[in-house]
Amino acid sequence: MSTSELTTPGLGGGLRDVLRSRFLLKLLVAKELKVRYRGSVLGILWSYVKPGVQFFVFWFALGVFLQMNRNTENYAIYLFSGIVLINFFNEALGNASRSVVGNGGLIKKIYLPRELFPVASVWVSAVHFLPQLLVLLVACLFAGWTPGVFQIFAAVAGFMIVALLATGLGLFFGAANVYFRDSENFVDMLLMIATWASPVLYTWIMVRDGLATVFSAGTASVLLVIYQANPLTIAVELFHFAFWLPTTSEITDPMIAAPPNLLDMWLPIGLATALLVTILGQWTFRRLEGRFAQEL
Amino acid sequence: MTTAIEVRGISKQFVLRHTRSIKEAFVWLVKGRKGDLSQKFHALDNVSLDVRQGESVALLGLNGSGKSTLLKHISGVMLPDSGTVRTRGRVAGLIEVGAGFHPDLSGRDNVYLNGAILGMTEQQIDDLFDSIVDFSEIGQFIDTEVKFYSSGMYLRLAFSVAVHTNPEVFLVDEILAVGDEPFQKKCIAKIMELAAAGKTLVVVSHDLDLVAQVCERGVLLEHGRIVMDAPVDEVVSRMRS
Numbered sequence: 001m002s003t004s005e006l007t008t009p010g011l012g013g014g015l016r017d018v019l020r021s022r023f024l025l026k027l028l029v030a031k032e033l034k035v036r037y038r039g040s041v042l043g044i045l046w047s048y049v050k051p052g053v054q055f056f057v058f059w060f061a062l063g064v065f066l067q068m069n070r071n072t073e074n075y076a077i078y079l080f081s082g083i084v085l086i087n088f089f090n091e092a093l094g095n096a097s098r099s100v101v102g103n104g105g106l107i108k109k110i111y112l113p114r115e116l117f118p119v120a121s122v123w124v125s126a127v128h129f130l131p132q133l134l135v136l137l138v139a140c141l142f143a144g145w146t147p148g149v150f151q152i153f154a155a156v157a158g159f160m161i162v163a164l165l166a167t168g169l170g171l172f173f174g175a176a177n178v179y180f181r182d183s184e185n186f187v188d189m190l191l192m193i194a195t196w197a198s199p200v201l202y203t204w205i206m207v208r209d210g211l212a213t214v215f216s217a218g219t220a221s222v223l224l225v226i227y228q229a230n231p232l233t234i235a236v237e238l239f240h241f242a243f244w245l246p247t248t249s250e251i252t253d254p255m256i257a258a259p260p261n262l263l264d265m266w267l268p269i270g271l272a273t274a275l276l277v278t279i280l281g282q283w284t285f286r287r288l289e290g291r292f293a294q295e296l
Numbered sequence: 297m298t299t300a301i302e303v304r305g306i307s308k309q310f311v312l313r314h315t316r317s318i319k320e321a322f323v324w325l326v327k328g329r330k331g332d333l334s335q336k337f338h339a340l341d342n343v344s345l346d347v348r349q350g351e352s353v354a355l356l357g358l359n360g361s362g363k364s365t366l367l368k369h370i371s372g373v374m375l376p377d378s379g380t381v382r383t384r385g386r387v388a389g390l391i392e393v394g395a396g397f398h399p400d401l402s403g404r405d406n407v408y409l410n411g412a413i414l415g416m417t418e419q420q421i422d423d424l425f426d427s428i429v430d431f432s433e434i435g436q437f438i439d440t441e442v443k444f445y446s447s448g449m450y451l452r453l454a455f456s457v458a459v460h461t462n463p464e465v466f467l468v469d470e471i472l473a474v475g476d477e478p479f480q481k482k483c484i485a486k487i488m489e490l491a492a493a494g495k496t497l498v499v500v501s502h503d504l505d506l507v508a509q510v511c512e513r514g515v516l517l518e519h520g521r522i523v524m525d526a527p528v529d530e531v532v533s534r535m536r537s
């Protein structure tokens with residue numbers, strides 16, 4: 001009757017299984033989005049309205065009241081291009097860390113590639129990221145933004161770095177959360193730090209100068225390298241390069257607006273780090289998933 | 297005949313008390329890992345079982361004897377501490393009806409979601425959709441959110457999806473007694489139809505009359521050990537005595 005071989009059940013192929021279950025992934029993502037916007041009249045439109053209003057508030061309060069533009073040209077765009085990326089990271093990692101425990105009822109009863117849940121969380125966040133990106137693009141176009149090949153390349157790379165990083169850390173903390181529920185609180189703390197540990201609200205020049213006044217020249221340069229090696233810093237700077245830098249005029253010095261060697265050195269480093277984190281996250285996940293069903 | 301399920305000497309230990317905080321684990325580590333962090337017991341103890349293709353086996357035993365745990369090992373949800381499990385072909389565990397249902401989605405969305413969770417492709421669900429709805433007798437309610445379903449309707453739809461997944465091996469845990477009397481009869485008829493079509497069945501149920509009707513072979517579990525493996529009538533009469 002059946003010609004197939006005897007196989008051992010329950011040994012997944014990791015993220016490869018997710019590729020094979022694309023249809024289920026699609027349904028899980030659609031489910032999340034439907035459930036999130038159920039019973040609201042505007043539905044998914046909310047994800048356009050909210051960032052739109054947020055940008056307007058930034059532009060008005062920070063640009064007009066606080067005069068932040070004196071230090072940083074087009075500060076609202078500077079800020080917003082970093083914030084959309086950090087929002088994506090925060091939502092993706094926060095939800096991915098809770099996804100395994102959140103779907104415990106299912107994981108306990110039916111075997112399916114469990115990597116699907118963290119990956120679906122990151123995917124849902126990417127869907128929420130798109131409207132924010134659109135608002136950013138509209139704002140950039142008003143500010144005279146014209147994209148070039150390098151800009152688009154940098155934006156895609158920045159997004160990839162954050163998506164891979166969130167997937168890897170999401171797999172790690174999602175699995176750890178099954179054993180220690182403390183990890184979701186730890187992640188919340190991590191996310192709070194993430195916003196301040198990357199040049200979202202301030203510029204990298206302030207970090208360089210700040211470190212130089214506090215530490216000796218040698219220590220300061222080491223600390224700056226550590227700061228810059230953070231994949232989130234790299235991704236945020238790539239977004240500044242892609243969206244904010246082209247909207248600036250002569251008063252912004254392009255030599256210090258973006259960190260040196262951003263595209264030819266930091267970009268590959270950022271991608272490689274994010275990829276490594278994904279591999280490590282997936283490795284840990286697979287080592288821990290054998291006991292998910294009994295621990296949940 | 298070829299083997300569909302091959303279980304070789306599996307054991308599974310569970311902890312009686314779970315440690316969930318880093319603090320407790322840390323204290324334990326600092327004290328030089330003295331003592332076991334948690335007490336353990338055997339839920340499955342050196343269990344071996346071979347099921348041939350097309351056979352229908354009833355897994356019997358008192359509450360807590362390890363029946364559901366054994367099914368979870370066959371479906372791959374749990375991995376054994378020692379021993380091996382191997383299966384041939386696609387295995388569908390009807391461990392609990394509606395495990396993948398989401399109350400805020402419509403019946404239609406849930407059919408697709410649950411079908412995909414049980415391993416069906418988009419094409420298969422498209423093709424079988426009408427048949428699934430017909431079998432469940434849900435009719436016009438298919439586009440209503442399932443949280444508004446009566447519990448019987450909910451179970452009907454879930455069961456209907458499950459029996460349409462068409463795997464080679466069916467693991468059934470306590471789900472035959474769903475719905476009202478006519479629907480229950482229909483479910484049992486459907487299960488017998490699957491058995492007649494050469495599917496392998498492993499059925500867990502406390503309804504002894506029902507398993508005697510559906511299965512040929514009976515396996516009795518006691519405290520995680522197989523104590524009897526015989527034609528189902530003999531096992532049932534031992535349980536009744």
Ligand SMILES: Nc1ncnc2c1ncn2[C@@H]1O[C@H](COP(=O)(O)OP(=O)(O)OP(=O)(O)O)[C@@H](O)[C@H]1O
Binds near residue numbers: 294360363364
């Ligand atoms: N994840 C778990 N962690 C700890 N103990 C568990 C876990 N799952 C099951 N057990 C224990 O293993 C034993 C066997 O459970 P199991 O669910 O297999 O019983 P069962 O034979 O299906 O019983 P029932 O007839 O009530 O369904 C029980 O004592 C149960 O408490």
Ligand SMILES: [Mg+2]
Binds near residue numbers: 363364365469
């Ligand atoms: Mg049970």
